[in-house]
Amino acid sequence: MANSSKLDPRVVKTRLNLRHALVFLMQSEKLDDISVQKITETAHITRGTFYLHYKDKHDFIRRAMQEIIDELFDNVMVTHDVDSIAEPVKVFSLNKAFDYIEKNSDIFTILLDRTQNNDFYRQLYTRLSDEMINYGKIMHDELDELDVPLKVQVAFMTSALLGLIAQWLNNGLIYTSRYMTSSVAKMLNAYSGEKLLLTSFFDYDVKPQIRL
Template identity: 50%
Template sequence: MVKHLDPRVIKTRSSLKTALISLMQQYKIENISVQKITETAHITRGTFYLHYKDKRDFISRAMTEILDDFFDAVIDDGTDSLPEHYAFLNGHAVNVFYLNNAFNYIEKDAQMFNVLLNTQENGLFEHELYARMTGYLNRFYDQMKPAFADIGVPINIQIAFTVSAYVGLIKNWLIEGMIYTPHYMTGSVHKMISLVSAGSPKTVTFTNFFYSDPQLLARQTNNW
């Protein structure tokens, strides 16, 4: 049974997260006090402690909620995007990372993501994003292992390389002021993936985890 939060609770937590992001532009996380957070959010300390045990609990849950919302928007069933319908899946869905959804989502809250990923003093979010992406790629590999291309490189190295490339690309896009549209970024990644794909037409690599809808790309090519 889904538990729906009181709108007032949602508003309070949103205000606190917004205050945290604002403060992270100026201070290291360890130098951000509960008092600074509540004053910036225009919320009393009593209200803060109704929702969170302490600052550590708040920051941990705030980062988790931001990542949950992000991955809810970008991870979806991509079984039909795989090279073929594999019998070993037994009808189970395979989740993939929808590139266009990701770039669009980040663009809509660019300031927050830029602070979280490109503020040198605060590496917590990047670490958590890296860990979450690694988890999804490990699950993708576990599902697709029978069809995975053998390129002679340990899986943990392939995953580390892949995650670093995508997180680094997002960081660079933000640093450069998002001079390219989300659609252009999706198309560019699609082209690069096409060049580095390996194996036979029936095998899978980690490039298959990152999906760009070919119909969407075809419809919007003239808008780049």
């Protein structure tokens, strides 16, 4: 989790156990039907310990989902140097993202199932949008003019990527993470052509490969 190094290892372990318990319960129950008692029993901790860390179930769920999102972005955001900009810019590595989601597919398959839980999707959508908007503002003078409002471009790309990831998970990861990265890279290249557009927020390293 973000800033976990500053926390007591016992606190980190407790919160992680609670998160694992939540995801486990969501495999068979709707979020509204999962009680604090079920969460604590599954995590093998007391209700008293739970309330030392969280106000209530909703506070726990919100913070647990945010921690998962923070960990995702800690793993997938990389910095690039741009000659005309003083500070390095952060971009979203598709290679790292598909690899990370593939390795943690049990968690993301459940959390991105919008029929059961829309909160995680909304939080993830907001975070990805915010990162992309920030990139677009920093790179404004470098990007080619598209005559489409920044927020419209962001909404289009965020929805497309998250929808693709959700479908990939729901279909049982029938394509490898490398193949998914390569496919998205091809679509982004076809869309942007020779122009430097907001699509440059997505970073990738694609080598010739055989479809697996």
